[in-house]
Each structure stands twice: as structure tokens, then as C-alpha cells.
Amino acid sequence: MMKMAGKHILSSKRLRIIMKQKINPVRKIIDMRNNKKIFQSDTNERLSNGIKKILETEIAPMLAMHGGKAEFVGFKDGLVKIRLKGACRGCALSELTLKEGVGKILKEKIREIKRVENVG
Numbered sequence: 651m652m653k654m655a656g657k658h659i660l661s662s663k664r665l666r667i668i669m670k671q672k673i674n675p676v677r678k679i680i681d682m683r684n685n686k687k688i689f690q691s692d693t694n695e696r697l698s699n700g701i702k703k704i705l706e707t708e709i710a711p712m713l714a715m716h717g718g719k720a721e722f723v724g725f726k727d728g729l730v731k732i733r734l735k736g737a738c739r740g741c742a743l744s745e746l747t748l749k750e751g752v753g754k755i756l757k758e759k760i761r762e763i764k765r766v767e768n769v770g
Contacts, residue, residue, distance in 0.1 A: 697762055698725045704759050705732075709752055713738060720752060728764030730756060744768065 702722050713720055718738030723731035732752065738744045745768070753766035 730766045
């Protein structure tokens with residue numbers, strides 16, 4: 651889709667596709683934009699589920715041995731937000747645990763993760 655003077659103009663190829671499908675062109679443009687958003691949210695949801703599973707099965711047992719716990723807060727644009735709880739919350743080594751322990755494990759398992767952050 652091209653944009654000229656503040657107005658969206660369909661390329662002739664897209665217009666032919668829309669006309670062949672006998673669909674309202676405005677509706678088709680909206681669907682094309684929404685489809686991209688749906689794909690992104692599906693990917694984030696899939697990654698979030700994977701992160702939660704790794705936290706529960708691999709990371710939680712390690713933290714529990716020291717009286718700590720990690721709660722998944724969210725994932726967006728490569729950033730995983732985690733809330734450390736229990737003994738980890740006030741521990742002087744909690745940042746080291748987060749970066750060198752939790753972060754490394756998550757990054758090894760899911761390549762889309764760029765950073766892991768504690769949100770308090």
C-alpha cells in the first residue's frame with residue numbers, strides 16, 4: 651500500500667486481488683493491518699507460554715532450593731519481565747542470579763529473548 655499526500659492508495663496488483671475476491675476494499679485493508687497485529691500477538695503469546703514453562707520446570711526448582719521464587723510478569727520486544735520473590739527479593743545477589751542464571755537459561759532456550767529484567 652502506498653501513501654500519497656496523506657491518503658492511502660492501493661497498488662494495482664492488490665486492487666485486482668481485492669476485486670477478484672469481491673470484498674469491500676476498505677474492509678480488506680483493515681483485515682490486512684489487523685492480521686499483522688494478530689500474528690505478532692500470537693507469537694508473543696507462544697513465546698510467553700514457553701517462558702512460563704521454562705520458569706516452572708527448570709528455574710523454579712533451582713530458586714526454591716534457596717527460598718526464592720520467580721514470577722513471570724510479561725514479554726515484549728525481546729524483554730522478559732520477572733518479579734523475584736521470597737528470599738530472592740532482598741538478596742544482594744539477586745541481580746547476578748537474574749542475569750547469570752535465569753537470563754542465561756531463558757536465552758539459551760528461546761533465541762528471541764534479548765534481556766531479562768526484574769520489576770521488583
